[in-house]
Amino acid sequence: MSLNLGSSIYSVAPLTALFTISTALLLSVASVAHAESVPWQAPGAETEKLNPVRYDVESVNMGKTLFATHCLQCHGYWGEGDGIVGLMSDKRPANLLVLASEQSPGAFAWKIAEGRNTMPSFRGTLSEQEIWHVVNFIASLENEVGSAEQSIVVQRCAMCHGLSGKAIYEQWPDLPAMSQQEIEAKLFAHRSGIIADSTMSKVSFDLTDEEIKEAARYYSSLNRSSLNEED
Ligand code: HEC
Numbered sequence: 762m763s764l765n766l767g768s769s770i771y772s773v774a775p776l777t778a779l780f781t782i783s784t785a786l787l788l789s790v791a792s793v794a795h796a797e798s799v800p801w802q803a804p805g806a807e808t809e810k811l812n813p814v815r816y817d818v819e820s821v822n823m824g825k826t827l828f829a830t831h832c833l834q835c836h837g838y839w840g841e842g843d844g845i846v847g848l849m850s851d852k853r854p855a856n857l858l859v860l861a862s863e864q865s866p867g868a869f870a871w872k873i874a875e876g877r878n879t880m881p882s883f884r885g886t887l888s889e890q891e892i893w894h895v896v897n898f899i900a901s902l903e904n905e906v907g908s909a910e911q912s913i914v915v916q917r918c919a920m921c922h923g924l925s926g927k928a929i930y931e932q933w934p935d936l937p938a939m940s941q942q943e944i945e946a947k948l949f950a951h952r953s954g955i956i957a958d959s960t961m962s963k964v965s966f967d968l969t970d971e972e973i974k975e976a977a978r979y980y981s982s983l984n985r986s987s988l989n990e991e992d
């Protein structure tokens with residue numbers, strides 16, 4: 762590029778910088794996209810590690826609390842990758858419910874400590890003991906989901922409205938205060954886009970009529986006083 766004109770120096774420098782930055786950005790986005798498609802393998806020695814924390818109700822409950830605090834927003838109520846952050850992003854986080862039957866506790870513990878891409882490392886946040894509690898909780902998911910009557914609610918609504926219908930944010934509606942017909946009508950309207958650009962239209966667009974009715978039946982059947990109980 763010619764630098765004959767004194768003034769052009771001032772425009773060339775920032776342009777070059779801009780180009781360098783955007784190229785770097787493109788490259789880093791490309792490498793993340795590439796990394797995500799590669800299966801995540803834990804080292805052999807880690808995979809073989811046994812869980813030193815006994816699998817019992819106490820440990821599962823401890824893991825459940827930790828999971829709700831640190832993992833639920835991405836992995837969802839039942840680890841299926843449908844947490845609020847997970848739902849809103851293009852690439853859903855891993856479905857832990859499915860993976861739990863395929864991977865060893867040691868592999869899970871290592872990945873939780875390590876992190877990858879948007880999944881943060883929990884090495885500094887959780888103690889080793891706490892990570893094993895979370896691993897025990899994930900192992901318990903399969904049984905709990907199998908016995909859940911309200912499976913559609915568990916899978917598709919509870920991460921935002923809770924099982925009690927009390928929303929995670931105060932400004933969202935309390936569902937047990939609505940009749941079954943009201944809830945159904947609202948959901949059909951959101952799903953069809955009549956109520957456009959709402960959070961609910963994003964989360965209800967692929968629900969079947971039957972699923973909408975089931976969810977409406979569940980929430981409208983709850984006692985309104987459940988709203989005053991703790992979450
Ligand atoms: C910010 C969102 C986010 C949070 C918070 C998060 N994860 Fe993840 N998790 C992800 C994503 C995305 C992946 C897939 C990462 C990849 O494959 O590169 C993942 C992958 C995993 C995997 C590995 C799955 C596999 O491919 O084998 C495990 C296990 C896991 N997460 C457990 C947890 C646990 C337990 C917590 C809480 C302590 C947690 N995650 C918190 C987003 C998150």
Ligand code: HEC
Nearest residue numbers: 845917918921933934944947948959960961962964976977
């Ligand atoms: C990602 C979070 C999220 C999920 C998942 C979710 N909701 Fe909602 N829901 C909201 C928000 C936010 C509102 C407030 C209205 C809006 O912005 O869409 C709402 C409002 C509602 C309303 C009132 C609608 C209105 O127009 O007044 C009903 C009924 C409802 N939700 C039922 C459900 C049911 C049933 C499910 C499961 C099938 C569900 N929601 C799943 C976030 C969610």
